[in-house]
Structure formats: structure tokens, C-alpha cells
Amino acid sequence: xxxxxxxxxxxxxxxxxxxxxxxxxxxxxxxxxxxxxxxxxxxxxxxxxxxxxxxxxxxxxxxxxxxxxxxxxxxxxxxxxxxxxxxxxxxxxxxxxxxxxxxxxxxxxxxxxxxxxxxxxxxxxxxxxxxxxxxxxxxxxxxxxxxxxxxxxxxxxxxxxxxxxxxxxxxxxxxxxxxxxxxxxxxxxxxxxxxxxxxxxxxxxxxxxxxxxxxxx
Amino acid sequence: xxxxxxxxxxxxxxxxxxxxxxxxxxxxxxxxxxxxxxxxxxxxxxxxxxxxxxxxxxxxxxxxxxxxxxxxxxxxxxxxxxxxxxxxxxxxxxxxxxxxxxxxxxxxxxxxxxxxxxxxxxxxxxxxxxxxxxxxxxxxxxxxxxxxxxxxxxxxxxxxxxxxxxxxxxxxxxxxxxxxxxxxxxxxxxxxxxxxxxxxxxxxxxxxxxxxxxxxx
DNA sequence: GTCTATAAGATGATAGAC
DNA sequence: GTCTATCATCTTATAGAC
Numbered sequence: 001x002x003x004x005x006x007x008x009x010x011x012x013x014x015x016x017x018x019x020x021x022x023x024x025x026x027x028x029x030x031x032x033x034x035x036x037x038x039x040x041x042x043x044x045x046x047x048x049x050x051x052x053x054x055x056x057x058x059x060x061x062x063x064x065x066x067x068x069x070x071x072x073x074x075x076x077x078x079x080x081x082x083x084x085x086x087x088x089x090x091x092x093x094x095x096x097x098x099x100x101x102x103x104x105x106x107x108x109x110x111x112x113x114x115x116x117x118x119x120x121x122x123x124x125x126x127x128x129x130x131x132x133x134x135x136x137x138x139x140x141x142x143x144x145x146x147x148x149x150x151x152x153x154x155x156x157x158x159x160x161x162x163x164x165x166x167x168x169x170x171x172x173x174x175x176x177x178x179x180x181x182x183x184x185x186x187x188x189x190x191x192x193x194x195x196x197x198x199x200x201x202x203x204x205x206x207x208x209x210x211x212x213x214x215x216x217x
Numbered sequence: 218x219x220x221x222x223x224x225x226x227x228x229x230x231x232x233x234x235x236x237x238x239x240x241x242x243x244x245x246x247x248x249x250x251x252x253x254x255x256x257x258x259x260x261x262x263x264x265x266x267x268x269x270x271x272x273x274x275x276x277x278x279x280x281x282x283x284x285x286x287x288x289x290x291x292x293x294x295x296x297x298x299x300x301x302x303x304x305x306x307x308x309x310x311x312x313x314x315x316x317x318x319x320x321x322x323x324x325x326x327x328x329x330x331x332x333x334x335x336x337x338x339x340x341x342x343x344x345x346x347x348x349x350x351x352x353x354x355x356x357x358x359x360x361x362x363x364x365x366x367x368x369x370x371x372x373x374x375x376x377x378x379x380x381x382x383x384x385x386x387x388x389x390x391x392x393x394x395x396x397x398x399x400x401x402x403x404x405x406x407x408x409x410x411x412x413x414x415x416x417x418x419x420x421x422x423x424x425x426x427x428x429x430x431x432x433x434x
Numbered sequence: 435g436t437c438t439a440t441a442a443g444a445t446g447a448t449a450g451a452c
Numbered sequence: 453g454t455c456t457a458t459c460a461t462c463t464t465a466t467a468g469a470c
Contacts, residue, residue, distance in 0.1 A: 004453075020325045021239045025445060036455060041447060043453090097324070103379040104321030107314070108237045116383040124387065143401065148394030151380070151387045156369075159376025162320040163368070166333040170341065170368045177365030181398070183423065184360065187415045188401065194411065198404045206400065221435075242463065253437060258465060260435090437470070444463060452455075 005043050007033040012054035017094035021105035024051070052115040055102055059119045062095055063126060070126060076134050076189060080182045087157060087175075096161040103158060124150040138189050139196035143203060222260050224250040229271035234311035238322035241268070269332040272319055276336045279312055280343060287343060293351050293406060297399040304374060304392075313378040320375060341367040355406050356413035360420060 011033030016024055026047050030037040044050035066086060073079050090096050099119060106113040127150035135141050156178065163171040188195045228250030233241055235249075243264050247254040261267035283303060290296050307313050316336060323330040344367035352358050373395065380388040405412045 002453080020321060021237075022241075022322050023325055024239075026447085027445075037446095038448085038456085039454065047446075100379070101321055101324070103383055104237060104318055105239050107318070107379075107382040108240055113383055120380070120384060120387065140401070143397050145390065145394050145397065148390035148397075151391035152373075152394045155376035155380045155388065155391050156373045157376070158379055159372035159374070162317070162324075162375055163337070163372045165324040166320055166330055167337060170337065171372065173362065173365035174368035174372050177362050177369045180360050180362065180365075183419060184357070184401070184405065184416075187412070187419050188405070190419065191408075191411070191415055194408070195404070198408055199401075202400060202404050202407065219435080243465085244463075254464095255438085255466085256436070264464080435470105437468100439467090439469100441466080442464090445461075446459100447461105448459075449457090450455100451457100452453105 002043075004033075004035055004039055007035055008040060008043060008050060009054045009057055011035075012050050013058050013098055014094065016051065016054070016101050017097045021101045024101075024105075046111075048109055048111040051102070051105075052111050055098070055115040055119055058095055058098060059122055062090060062093070063122060067126070070130050073130050073134065076138070076182070076186055079130055079134050080179065083153075084179070091161065091164070096157055097165070100158050100161050120151075120154055124154050127153055139192060139199055140185065140188055142196065142199050219260075221250075221252055221256055224252055225257060225260060225267060226271045226274055228252075229267050230275050230315055231311065233268060233271070233318050234314045238318045241318075241322075263328075265326055265328040268319070268322075269328050272315070272332040272336055275312055275315060276339055279307060279310070280339060284343070287347050290347050290351065293355070293399070293403055296347055296351050297396065300370075301396070307374075308378065308381070313374055314382070317375050317378050337368075337371055341371050344370055356409060356416055357402065357405055359413065359416050 008029065011029050015029045015032045019028055024047070026037050026040045029047070029050070030040060040047060040050055044053060066082075069082055073082055087096075099116070102112055102119070103116045106116040124147070128146050131144075131149050132146040135144050135146060138144075160171055160175060163174065188199075225246065228246050232246045232249045236245055241264070243254050243257045246264070246267070247257060257264060257267055261270060283299075286299055290299055304313075316333070319329055319336070320333045323333040341364070345363050348361075348366050349363040352361050352363060355361075377388055377392060380391060405416075
């Protein structure tokens with residue numbers, strides 16, 4: 001790949017992170033890259049397509065970095081620990097901010113929407129595998145949906161990142177609270193058969209409850 | 218308040234929701250309002266200040282709508298039910314999308330950052346009161362931090378909303394998974410003293426664990 | 435308070451020299 | 453592949469008529 005193309009891809013990512021989707025333009029990106037503005041259109045046709053390519057690259061790079069560590073995770077505690085490390089590293093690299101800005105712009109731009117969908121699906125698929133493995137044989141498997149959980153984790157990270165830029169202390173307390181929820185899940189695990197029975201009967205009761213209200217309406 | 222000012226405030230909110238922070242301008246807002254573009258600067262000085270005023274109005278309006286219902290919540294089940302209704306209504310009104318776009322823009326614009334901070338703090342303070350009331354006398358009170366939880370709920374809603382615009386099905390599965398976590402919390406509640414003991418010993422063990430690793434490093 | 439007109443600059447995108 | 457120059461269009465913001 002040509003030097004200019006690489007420079008533009010990297011500059012697109014860091015500019016999106018630094019000035020946000022509202023401040024992003026061919027000129028701001030080109031300045032960061034130290035490259036002529038017209039080259040964006042020569043190499044990528046539109047600004048939007050450059051951002052798409054930059055996102056794809058960033059996602060694949062950082063996912064490759066974690067794949068080995070994901071594979072090693074065997075317990076819930078290990079998963080939570082890796083989750084914290086991953087979140088901190090990705091945040092420091094600016095990848096989460098980049099995703100959040102991409103998603104904000106995606107509400108209006110179909111190109112960006114596709115890029116965001118790809119990034120989220122790629123991450124979620126990877127997380128889902130680990131969650132599924134960790135929750136197997138846990139009492140939680142009766143209620144947990146690994147795919148939904150993986151998506152929820154992604155969504156929460158995005159929300160937390162935007163929160164972080166607005167109210168640092170509040171975002172931190174939110175992250176701590178979510179980690180405490182992890183403790184809750186661990187305790188549930190420790191309780192084993194007791195928890196499993198309680199969860200199963202709660203699920204049965206809830207299902208009956210909603211069925212009843214469905215049929216009586 | 219003059220008719221034009223009201224029109225502009227409403228138009229700012231709905232335009233931010235519809236075209237996002239990247240597409241927001243004095244002209245797009247004025248067109249939505251059916252009003253001359255120059256009037257934005259006459260009434261609000263800058264576009265950014267108009268958005269700030271519009272946010273404040275939207276937050277106070279919708280919070281006033283829920284205050285009575287918040288006060289009535291007495292149990293965790295009721296809180297989860299209200300939470301779902303609130304989320305659906307606010308989403309349909311576009312208030313969550315407005316907040317998400319505001320937060321995306323806030324990363325660069327100090328005016329918007331202040332508005333976002335105000336909105337989040339206002340909502341979180343209200344949620345915190347209810348969470349605190351509901352968790353009192355629950356086994357969860359040993360680990361739960363009501364303020365952090367309230368902030369986490371806000372952050373997750375924002376993330377889910379952006380997710381929604383990008384991948385509807387995935388966002389829905391994430392929401393369902395989070396509601397299942399609610400079931401988990403209910404079961405913990407049902408388990409009463411058993412859960413309380415398990416949580417307390419887990420908390421003690423975790424604290425000892427982290428202290429140990431602190432002193433051995 | 436509201437309008438038109440306009441300044442002064444930013445934006446995406448292209449044509450054409452090198 | 454890269455540059456300069458330029459376009460049409462958009463932006464915030466103001467001055468001044470009504």
C-alpha cells in the first residue's frame with residue numbers, strides 16, 4: 001500500500017477521534033496527514049469512504065491484538081479482568097471514541113452506518129464466543145443470552161466513552177458499578193445449584209405471568 | 218416567551234435528532250422552524266447556545282413528566298417496568314437520540330459539554346433516588362452503589378440508542394439481555410439471607426485479594 | 435422583531451499542469 | 453501520484469432597511 005494511503009487512513013482515524021464527526025472534513029484530515037487535500041478524492045473518492053476504510057483497518061488491527069488473549073479466557077473472573085484491560089487500552093488508543101463518533105455520524109450517512117455495523121458485529125462475534133464458553137455450566141446459562149450480552153457490552157462501552165468526555169467522575173462511577181455487577185454474577189456462580197433452582201423457578205413464573213397477561217387481553 | 222423563540226427551541230431539538238450533530242447548522246434549524254436564519258443569532262447569539270437552551274428545555278419537560286411516576290415506584294420489579302416504558306417513550310420522542318448527538322458534539326464544544334453534563338446529572342440524580350429506595354433492605358445493598366448504577370443506566374441508554382440507529386436487531390437483543398440482568402437481580406432479592414451472606418463473604422475475599430496484591434507488588 | 439443583503443470563510447469535488 | 457487553482461455551495465455572523 002502506498003505511503004500516502006497509509007498516512008490518510010491513520011490521519012482519518014486520529015482526526016475523527018480528536019475533532020469528532022462534526023469537525024471532520026477533507027481538509028482537517030489532510031492537514032493531520034501532512035498531505036494535499038485533493039489526494040483524499042483521488043485515493044478514496046469521498047471523505048466518507050476514507051472513514052469507512054480507516055474504521056475497518058482500526059477494528060481489524062485491534063481485534064488481532066486481542067484474539068490470543070480471548071482464546072485463553074476460561075473463567076468469568078478472567079473475562080472481567082481482560083474486559084477491564086481491554087477497555088482501558090482501547091480507550092487510551094482512542095478507538096472507542098472513534099467508534100462513538102462513527103455511530104453518531106452513522107445516523108445520517110449510510111456509508112458510515114455500514115462501517116459501524118461491521119465494526120460492532122466483528123467485535124460482538126468475538127466477545128460472544130468467550131461469553132458462551134464462560135457461561136457454560138454456570139447457573140446463569142438458564143437466563144443468559146450470550147449474543148445479546150455481547151451486544152450489550154459493546155453498547156455500554158460506547159455510552160461510557162461519550163459519558164467520559166462529558167463528566168469524567170460520573171463515567172468512572174458508572175464503570176465501577178458495572179464491575180460490581182460482575183461480582184454479582186460471580187456470586188451467582190458460587191451459589192451453584194441453589195442459584196440454578198431459584199433462577200429456573202423465577203423464569204417459569206415470569207413466563208407464566210406474561211403468557212397469562214397475553215391470553216387475558 | 219416569544220413565538221419565534223419557542224419555534225427555534227423546538228426546531229433545534231428535532232433537527233439535532235433528525236440530521237445529527239454533523240448536519241446541524243443555523244440554516245437547517247431555521248428551515249425546520251420556518252423562520253429566518255438571522256433570527257437565531259438575534260435571539261441566541263450562536264447556534265451552540267441555542268442547542269444548549271433547547272436541551273435544557275427538553276430535559277426539564279420530560280423529567281417533569283416522570284417525576285410523579287418515579288415517586289410511586291416501590292419495588293425493583295416496578296422500577297424495571299417503568300424503566301422499559303420510559304426508555305421506549307423517550308426513544309420515540311427522540312430525546313435519547315438528541316442526547317447522544319449532543320454528547321458526540323460535546324467532545325469538542327465546551328458549551329455542548331456543559332449542556333450534556335447538566336442533562337445527565339439531572340436525570341441521574343432522579344434515578345439515583347429511586348434506585349436507593351428500591352435497594353434498601355435488599356441483599357444487594359452490600360455491593361450496590363446507587364449513584365454509580367444510575368450513571369451506568371444513563372450511559373447504557375445512550376450507547377443503546379446509537380446502536381439502534383446502526384443495527385436495530387442487535388440493539389434489541391442487547392436490551393433484552395439487560396432486562397434479563399434485571400431478573401438476576403430479582404432472584405438475588407428472593408434469595409434473601411442466603412444471597413446476603415454469599416455477597417458479603419465475596420466482598421470480603423475480593424477486598425483481601427486486592428489488598429494482598431497491592432502489598433506484594 | 436424581522437427581513438434582505440452581504441461579508442468572510444469553510445466545504446466537497448474537479449480540471450489540468452507537472 | 454501529486455500538485456495548484458478553482459468551482460459552486462455551504463457556513464457563521466453582521467449591517468442596515470423596514
